[in-house]
Amino acid sequence: MSTINFAAxxxxxxxxxxxxxxxxxxxxxxxxxxxxxxxxxGEMVSLATEDERTLxxxxxxxxxxxxxxxxxxxxxxxxxxxxxxxxxxxLILRGVDGIVFVADSAPNRLRANAESLRNLRENLLEYDxxxxxxxxxxxxxKRDLDEALPSDMIRKVLxxxxxxxxxxxxxxxxxxxxxxxxxxxxxxxxxxxQKA
Amino acid sequence: MLEPSIDxxxxxxxxxxxxxxxxxxxxxxxxxxxxxxxxxxxxxxxxLGAPKPPSLDSLATLVASNHSANAAIANLFGDxxxxxxxxxxxxxxxxxxxxxxxxxxxxxxxxxxxxxxIKVHAQRAAREIRDELAxxxxxxxxxxxxxxxxxESTEKLLDGxxxxxxx
Numbered sequence: 001m002s003t004i005n006f007a008a009x010x011x012x013x014x015x016x017x018x019x020x021x022x023x024x025x026x027x028x029x030x031x032x033x034x035x036x037x038x039x040x041x042g043e044m045v046s047l048a049t050e051d052e053r054t055l056x057x058x059x060x061x062x063x064x065x066x067x068x069x070x071x072x073x074x075x076x077x078x079x080x081x082x083x084x085x086x087x088x089x090x091l092i093l094r095g096v097d098g099i100v101f102v103a104d105s106a107p108n109r110l111r112a113n114a115e116s117l118r119n120l121r122e123n124l125l126e127y128d129x130x131x132x133x134x135x136x137x138x139x140x141x142k143r144d145l146d147e148a149l150p151s152d153m154i155r156k157v158l159x160x161x162x163x164x165x166x167x168x169x170x171x172x173x174x175x176x177x178x179x180x181x182x183x184x185x186x187x188x189x190x191x192x193x194q195k196a
Numbered sequence: 197m198l199e200p201s202i203d204x205x206x207x208x209x210x211x212x213x214x215x216x217x218x219x220x221x222x223x224x225x226x227x228x229x230x231x232x233x234x235x236x237x238x239x240x241x242x243x244l245g246a247p248k249p250p251s252l253d254s255l256a257t258l259v260a261s262n263h264s265a266n267a268a269i270a271n272l273f274g275d276x277x278x279x280x281x282x283x284x285x286x287x288x289x290x291x292x293x294x295x296x297x298x299x300x301x302x303x304x305x306x307x308x309x310x311x312x313x314i315k316v317h318a319q320r321a322a323r324e325i326r327d328e329l330a331x332x333x334x335x336x337x338x339x340x341x342x343x344x345x346x347x348e349s350t351e352k353l354l355d356g357x358x359x360x361x362x363x
Contacts, residue, residue, distance in 0.1 A: 178358040
């Protein structure tokens with residue numbers, strides 16, 4: 001699925017942050033934008049409502065660097081988490097190479113996490129894709145909440161087999177933000193190398 | 197075998213670049229781009245004397261997403277999509293036309309161009325570029341060697357950008 005531009009000597013990957021509304025997807029991108037050096041990032045674009053809820057998507061291009069003469073780039077996207085924006089979520093998944101699923105640790109969001117993951121599977125099927133075939137990691141966000149559910153409980157709901165790499169995070173404090181991105185980036189690069 | 201959505205290289209790349217140059221000159225447009233439906237820039241050209249363009253990544257992403265959203269609107273009415281989309285502001289306009297299933301032609305123009313002129317030349321360029329892309333489907337794309345050295349190098353770059361894995 002990666003786009004290789006032989007003329008421009010670029011390899012491009014699309015990574016999508018998915019998850020329920022208010023789980024912290026946009027916060028992840030904002031933190032990445034703040035912490036990545038200026039020469040490794042492009043402009044961040046946010047299509048949001050006036051109250052800063054994602055309307056269509058957030059977008060952040062990152063340059064990893066050049067290997068064997070090819071520039072390697074990641075385009076990071078978030079989807080709108082609110083249930084009624086499913087058409088937009090579906091569009092953003094077109095051509096996805098890797099997914100970071102951002103789960104919310106709040107007790108009253110456990111069901112929303114599960115429903116969002118089910119929605120992700122359904123939307124991928126529209127492109128004839130299965131989640132098990134795509135590089136995918138879990139970020140369990142908002143670990144600083146007083147009543148945060150145990151990470152293990154959230155993992156058991158979202159990934160009963162325990163096969164998906166999972167990372168605890170407090171994205172608003174830049175804790176556990178780079179780790180899942182690094183994890184999924186590594187997985188998409190490995191997948192490309194295997195397919196070549 | 198890799199699965200790039202569109203491969204444009206070699207002589208075909210040069211010919212498409214030439215088509216974009218002609219489009220800019222004859223249509224009096226500022227910028228012309230070929231972008232893939234995922235929002236990646238495949239090729240771009242800038243008219244002589246045109247100001248430095250904004251971020252092409254942002255432009256390509258917004259155009260591709262907008263085009264997908266427009267197609268979804270067309271689908272609501274039972275149409276497969278809008279083959280061409282024109283947007284005009286007070287100082288700048290965009291014209292987008294499909295280049296087959298994988299790519300879009302994007303033309304950005306200002307008040308110095310008329311929409312009629314843009315459409316005529318963009319449609320002609322789009323026809324020629326579609327033919328070029330169709331011809332490429334029968335040719336095997338160049339291959340890339342992703343050996344251990346490549347994996348090690350990307351690993352180091354990931355460490356450099358995001359910090360070592362166990363940090």
